[in-house]
Amino acid sequence: GQQVMQIPQYQHVQEGEDFTTYCNSSTTLSNIQWYKQRPGGHPVFLIQLVKSGEVKKQKRLTFQFGEAKKNSSLHITATQTTDVGTYFCAPTSGGSYIPTFGRGTSLIVHP
Amino acid sequence: DADVTQTPRNRITKTGKRIMLECSQTKGHDRMYWYRQDPGLGLRLIYYSFDVKDINKGEISDGYSVSRQAQAKFSLSLESAIPNQTALYFCATSVGGLRNQPQHFGDGTRLSIL
Numbered sequence: 001g002q003q004v005m006q007i008p009q010y011q012h013v014q015e016g017e018d019f020t021t022y023c024n025s026s027t028t029l030s031n032i033q034w035y036k037q038r039p040g041g042h043p044v045f046l047i048q049l050v051k052s053g054e055v056k057k058q059k060r061l062t063f064q065f066g067e068a069k070k071n072s073s074l075h076i077t078a079t080q081t082t083d084v085g086t087y088f089c090a091p092t093s094g095g096s097y098i099p100t101f102g103r104g105t106s107l108i109v110h111p
Numbered sequence: 112d113a114d115v116t117q118t119p120r121n122r123i124t125k126t127g128k129r130i131m132l133e134c135s136q137t138k139g140h141d142r143m144y145w146y147r148q149d150p151g152l153g154l155r156l157i158y159y160s161f162d163v164k165d166i167n168k169g170e171i172s173d174g175y176s177v178s179r180q181a182q183a184k185f186s187l188s189l190e191s192a193i194p195n196q197t198a199l200y201f202c203a204t205s206v207g208g209l210r211n212q213p214q215h216f217g218d219g220t221r222l223s224i225l
Contacts, residue, residue: 042216
């Protein structure tokens with residue numbers, strides 16, 4: 001089945017520093033979704049990327065889809081304590097409608 | 112999402128017991144999913160259903176079964192619970208269609224098997 005690696009597993013930052021998580025696949029992806037799960041909460045959909053090289057922004061969050069559609073990244077500028085949580089990528093490939101969730105990157109922001 | 116309701120929220124039970132986790136939704140979505148979350152392992156798909164007559168195995172279906180009684184309800188059963196099924200379980204829904212759609216998750220059921 002589709003294999004996706006998400007790195008790093010954990011990231012500690014000081015408030016105000018930037019943060020990036022990466023999602024890498026060995027196969028070409030059809031599209032990729034990103035979710036955020038706050039501590040004690042449930043995953044919440046953030047965005048979906050479909051096109052090669054696509055870049056989307058949501059305030060301080062920038063999402064990118066690689067040109068070869070085998071990787072994606074989420075970058076947060078000037079982190080805040082409200083950014084704390086685990087960020088999951090969830091790509092699909094082939095004709096599947098079911099995403100495969102990465103293991104997630106847990107972001108810890110120190111005030 | 113309050114529109115996706117899971118019951119119970121917490122459950123402690125003993126090895127060998129039969130357990131049912133319920134999920135109901137008021138979003139009118141056709142597709143429903145059951146996931147299991149373990150620390151460091153992300154979300155793993157157990158079963159999914161695209162409509163009332165459709166049941167599909169996911170990545171880790173062994174030891175589990177599901178029932179889609181109606182569009183709004185999707186229940187997960189553990190026929191004979193074992194300790195390594197201790198985990199956080201999430202139900203999710205999405206609209207139908209030709210492409211992958213965002214999933215909407217319930218608040219989860221924390222299950223402990225002693």
